Amino acid sequence: MxxxxxxxxxxxxxxxxxxxxxxxxxxxxxxxxxxxxxxxxxxxFPQVYLSIASREKLARDVKRWSRILQRMSTFTSVRHLVVRGKMPPTEDDRGQTRTLEEDTNHGCHEDELTCLSNYYAESINGVFNHVPEPQHDSWGPLRTLVSQLSGLCDITWSCETLFPPCLLEILHQSMPKCRLHIMAFRLPSLCYKADNPQNIDAYEYELATSPSISSILVPLNHQNDGGNLDYNGEAAIELANGLAPNLTNLHLVFEPSSAHWLDQTPPDRPPWRGFFLNRPSCKDDSFNGHLRDLSLCLPLDDTRQKAFSELRTLRLWGTSLKALSLNLLKKLTSYSFPVLESMALDFGHTRDENSIRLLDEAGGDFISSLPPLKSVRLSGTIRTKVFQATLEHHSKSLRKLSLISEKRVKDENSVTTDWLVQTRAACPNIQELHFTMFMTNGDDEKEIYKAIRGFSCLTTLKLLIICIGRPEERTSDDPNEHPRFFGNIEVNESLAETLFLVTLARQSSSLQRLDVEFHAMYNSSPGCYQSVHRRWRCIRMKDGVIVRPIGHIDQHKRKLF
Missing domain, CATH: 1.20.1280 (Monooxygenase)
Known part of the structure; x- marks a missing residue:
């Protein structure tokens, strides 16, 4: 047929x-x-992406999208609108504008919020040190476009600029079921001098408590470079406690200003007096929120244990500059997470062995205290106790396991054949496996592929393959040596398919998909790496394998690490 x-x-x-x-x-x-x-x-066109850099560009992009969607008769088919960037504060838009999109290192795309550095790069620190003036009069073209997207289900707002009133009005009046995800949530009126507390702005309060808000990512910066105190973190907790009735996803990111970014203890400051000075925030044990997804960097005094009663996903973050908070792990170990299903721990990266040991012990205790989990994602400096606790306490329930070690470093922190063999023996129901491995062209690499073939229920495999070139591998001082190095080791379609077939090995294998992300790094000098990468997806079909590229870093986006 x-x-x-x-x-x-x-x-x-x-x-x-x-x-x-x-x-x-x-x-x-x-x-x-x-x-x-x-x-x-x-x-x-299920998704529409807009990158804001100027009023002229916004108008031009909206016009282009409107023309495309009208020609295809697909206005009603758009389900997700993503807006990134920043609207300049003046009509003169000719200058360069720094945006979230440009400063964010998306890294591995398995889960954009699994690792803090993969979504919210440290380089973004300076973006939130000032409070931009809202540019509410600049969004007319976008308002017109949104009003035509009658099938819209989600808006992801990754702008430094405050979500504009004209769009909130549309959501409330015409799209009450559309979910709003604000990935740079900061209410300017909650930043003020210690001796000059103030009520929240009326529109900001309407936005914060809107029934449209589903997700917020809050940069915690207790005191910015201007000396203003920032109470957005405390406000977010109040929103999660029921003030934002449909808030289900809360991500709290500690991004301190340059004056005290090395300290984990925030500076002394008066306690927050609430959204309105004559109406103190509620301090009882009542909880009417419905959090399903929570991400934390540091412990928060006002986080009530009842806030975790409906939690399904928990993420605890470190960064490349700062390890995961030991106090946070210890505090949460005493809490109850009755319906938790998925957890991501990013331990960050530290060279201090004592800190690594303490984090490993605390991490192991925390993982052991949790109910049986379906998904565990570990990244950063992963050590034995954390790994063993995962296998011992979640082996029967575990369906997804991710082990992402630090790039550029192959040591005891790296995933080994022994770890895979232990996982295979302890977790018979693993369906999705994701880990970092190093291309060595040696027996250890072959043994890893053999170990993968033993997972009887594995349907999805995601590999982050690191290949490192070092100065001693250079054959000459030819400036063209670098391009040749990257060209020789770059994964292509044929190699991706070969990896899939090697891993598949037998027809009875349950493996259906392989995602391979290949990082080629050249250590041109101590501490300085140049990098390129490619990503491929292999899908098993009845009569063969389909191989597709799923993104790459363009030449102009290659970075120094």
Whole structure:
């Protein structure tokens, strides 16, 4: 039976199924006939991305998207709008603008919030040290576009600029079910001098308590460079305690200003007096919030234990500049997480062995205190006690395990064949495995592939493969040596497929998908790395393997590490 001979409703259902995992195949199907083009069209633009740098660019981009969506008759098919960047404070938009998109190192795409450094880079620290003036009169073109997206389900707002009133009005009046995710949540009126406390701005309070808000990421900066105290962290806890009725995802990121970024203890400051000075915040044990997803860097005094009663996902973050808070681990070990299913621990990176030992012990105790988990993601400096606690206390329930060690370093922190063998023996139900490995072209690398083949239930494998070139490997001082080095070791489509087939090994294997992210690094001088990477996805089909690129770093985006 020819696919195109099926009823349009059936073809539409097939497109829905394919689009969930392999959108490029839907694009190819759309080219088969006019009928399939019309049916698959709604999957061509499920997301609209806008990068804000100026008023002129915003108007131009909105006009372009409107023209595309109108031509394709797909206004109603857009489900997700993502807005990044910053609106300049003046009409003169010709200057360079620093944006979240430019400063964020997305790194591994397994889960953008698994590791703090993968989503919220340390280099963004300076962005939030000042409070930008709201530019509410600049969003007319975007308001027009949003009003036409009647099928919109989610808006992700990654702008430094405050979410504008005109868009909030549309959500409240016309799109009450659309979820708002603010990934740079900062209310300017909650930043003020210690001797000049003030009420929250009326619109900011309306925004903070809006039923549209579903997720917020709050940069915790207790005192910015201007000497203003920042109480957005305390406000976020109050919102989670029920003031924001539909807030389910809360991410609290400690981003201190340059004056005291090395201290884990915030400076002395008066306690927060609440959103309104004559209406103190509630301090009883009542909890009416519905948090499902929580991310923390540091312990918060006002985090009530009842706030965790409905929590499904917990993330604890360190950074490349600062290890995970030992106090946070110890405090949370005494808490109860009755329905927790997924946990991510990013231990950060430290060279201090005593700190590593203490974190390993505290991390092991914390993991042991949790109910059986379905998903565990460990990153940063991972050591034995944390790993063993994961296997001992969550082996039967575990379905997903991620072990992402520090890039550029192969030591006892690296995933070994022995770790994989232990995981395979202890966790018979593992369906998704993600870990870092180093390309050595030696027996240890071969043994890792053999160990992977022993996972009987594994359906998805994600590999972050590191290949490091060092100065002694250079054959000459030719300036073209670097490009040759990267060209020789870059993963291509054929090699990605070979890795999949080597891992598959037998027809009875349950493995259906391999995502391989390959980092090629050249150590040109001590502490200085140049890097390129490619990402490929291999999907197992009945008659073979489909291999697709899933992104790469362009030449102009290559970075020094």
């Amino acid at each position: 020819n696919l195109l001979s099926l009823p349009p409703e059936t073809i539409g259902q097939i497109c829905d199924y394919i689009a969930a995992d392999d959108l490029p195949s839907v694009y190819e199907l759309a080219l088969a006939s006019k009928q399939s083009y019309a049916i698959a069209g709604r999957h061509r």
